[in-house]
Amino acid sequence: MSRTASDPDPRSALATLAATRGDSLAALSVMLGRNAAYLQQYVRRGSPRVLSERDRRLLSDYLGVSETALGAPAERAPGFRLPKLNVAASAGPGALVDGEIVLGTDTLDPGLARRLGLRDGQAAIIRVRGSSMEPGLFDGDHIVVDTADRTPSAKGGVYVIRIEDAVMVKRVALVRGALVAKSDNPDAGPVPDGAIAVIGRVVWQMREPR
Structure with a gap:
């Protein structure tokens, strides 16, 4: 309100x-x-x-x-500014990334940013491509990523990850000392093989009602 x-x-x-x-x-x-x-x-x-x-x-x-x-x-309660990156996190097999170029910025309510635990310079907005994380995330969704949270637990969570040159959003958990990534959509193809580098945890999704 x-x-x-x-x-x-x-x-x-x-x-x-x-x-x-x-x-x-x-x-x-x-x-x-x-x-x-x-x-x-x-x-x-x-x-x-x-x-x-x-x-x-x-x-x-x-x-x-x-x-x-x-x-x-108004000047005491500015919006929390986040960069919008050209990294299109793929919920499918992975999107090749040339670089994380800033396309602009967007704003979150500062109260919401605090509840999400976001800090300046350690969060970004990126766009989802593909259907492998449906029904939680759909193609075209914009997600807020906490880039300070790069340590999945055994319980797991939804993270943006990089495998070689492919960036994707997957459910990631620590299993017997190793990171394991999987899709939420049971019809999705397999996650590519390779070492998993965690970019950050997905903490919010920005989507118009469907």
């Missing part, structure tokens, strides 16, 4: 968001480590006049909204 001309006041925005979730202002106050009347006084009496950065950040994360909806100045 973002602030609009019909709902420009962060106090009313907070009250609406809390009511929509079924949370009381008292409960949210306690979550912040404040007394139970803290947010009621903020909403109804304007005291405090603005929320502290800490309280605003915690509420933003919990409610899933931009900090600007809760009163942050």
Whole structure:
């Protein structure tokens, strides 16, 4: 939810968001480590006049909204910028890559970026090609990759990997000390042989509703 001309006041925005979730202002106050009347006084009496950065950040994360909806100045809550790379991670047999050329940037809500644990310079957006990771990932999906997370566990996860010169997105797990990659689509062909180099973990997908 973002602030609009019909709902420009962060106090009313907070009250609406809390009511929509079924949370009381008292409960949210306690979550912040404040007394139970803290947010009621903020909403109804304007005291405090603005929320502290800490309280605003915690509420933003919990409610899933931009900090600007809760009163942050626009310049204080910039979008989290990610480079869009020309690496087309193939969910099929693999896409040859000439280089990771930046095509531009895109923006994530900073609250979402924090929840995903992303850090500046350690995330990117790339496009999926192929059908081998359906139904989770479809051809044309854009995915957010945390390039700081390159260590799959035994439980495994979805990662962008490189095998020789082919870049692809696969489900990767650590099995008896070795990385094993597989497709989610049972009809997909085999994963190419070769050493697996992990580029990063897929933490979000950006897709229009189907």
